[in-house]
Amino acid sequence: MEAQSGSFFARNEFLIRRLHSLTGLVPVGAFMCVHLITNSSTLGGAEMFQKNVDLIHSLGPALPAVEWAFIFLPLIFHAVVGVWIIRSGESNYFTYNYVSNFRWWMQRVTAWIALFFILYHVFHMHGWFHTEWWLKNVANENTGGHLFKPEHATSSAAIALASPFKKLLYVVGVTACVFHLANGLWTLGITWGIWTSPAAQRRANYLCAAFGVGLLAVGLGSIVGVSKTNVAEAEAFENAQLETKAAAAKRAAELLKKESAKAVTPTATATKK
């Protein structure tokens, strides 16, 4: 025990715990809200969802950097510190069966579910890493990884979630993450001293519960939206859109060529003079 007291971790425990709390809210919690809202647009059909995905992927080559800086690294930090926090406490719910003690325990149970679910989910859809070697050898159709194709957003998501077992897994995972965020929001308000009196904490509790129920509806809506997708129709739409895009790109390239040819001629004549 005393060997630890000089360690970096021990000396900065307050700061680390405050950063853990903050990262749970932003960027991780905020991202999760945006992510679930985006995904629920599958309820509006393939076109709507594709438009949202295209908007995100318009970041192009900057996307991996944004993903790592604003999603993966803060999440990894929150998860690593979170596991350390979980190991530092011991539930006694069976002796002191109060509601808030149950929630303390559930915050930890849902943290474990979120950890394994997110690890799986990111592998399943995204593949974890996008290097050529990794996609060829590790995250592929055979291993069930990297199944989401941004240019075939709706159809690839629907195919990835086709099995009822996967759907169930996603329902459990999303529910756990939403509880963790909504309950975390409430404890965060105490941690930072935003709601202090019992009355204020009770009122904040209603707000956090309403937020959680709302976000859960959005999250489960995403799964419903994906499940209702007609894969053939979605694919047809996506292919048509890709063709239109390809044709537009071709036309643009031709125009550009013509333009540059025109621009070259006067200079050529000028050198002749």
Next chain:
Amino acid sequence: MIQAASHDAPSSHDHAPPPATFTVRVLRQDAPDQPSYWEKHTIVRENDMNVISVLQRMAAQAETADGNPVTPVAWDCNCLEEVCGACTMLINGRTRQACSALVDKLLVDNPEGIELRPMSKFPVLRDLMVSRARLFRALQKAKAWIPVDGYYDLGSGPKQSPADQEVAYPLSECMSCGCCLEACPQYTKIELTKRDGETDAEFKARETSAYDGAFIGAHAISQVMLFNTHPTGKMNAGERLDALTAEGGIQVCGNAQNCVAVCPKHIPLTTSIARAGRATTLHSLKKFFDL
């Protein structure tokens, strides 16, 4: 009191008549590094017994339910009116004071008998006596007092507003019983044993440093808010907040809110924790930016 208090007041609704005798199961331990063992005693019920009087009967009988002669069970008590905190133990699994635990009420809730155990978060000295040294060390670490000692009369201090008095009075009722720590899922037991060749002073120092590295506890956080509310105590507010942001400080709290639920003095501990959460954050920012 409207509150459905966990202690006192025999149940008003009429149940079967109380039994003539009842069983007490005690978890005993002869010395700190000895194993613990259960022992059964049979007690003749009398009117208005509390757990302290049960322990007194057990000492007088000095034999188990099977008639084996035994030494009296060791326990702590002082005030016998729930203001000193010394008699805190686990009664039927829950942390509370033995002096305010009334037997008839306990038998209504659990007719089989009464189970007594020492608190589980503190090192057992003997039987139901534990060392709450870590609890008192936390108060020392948090400087839970107002430094007014000096060589000359400092005169009267600044006045405290009635509003602040309202906040401070409930916090001042803490009796250092340790119930809040016993029930806290983030407060885990620390028990060290003396090493071969270690002097008492060396052992004490090692123990103190282990205590200081672990969670300070809800009682100390609340005492910081008490003394930081006091007009004279305020002058040292920063030092106390430093103690709360050191290793084992307020950040260890995981908001399970058991502390406030079990506190026999109904101290608004989670309000103190939230206020301290805000104060420590502001204090750290001020220190970082040298404001």
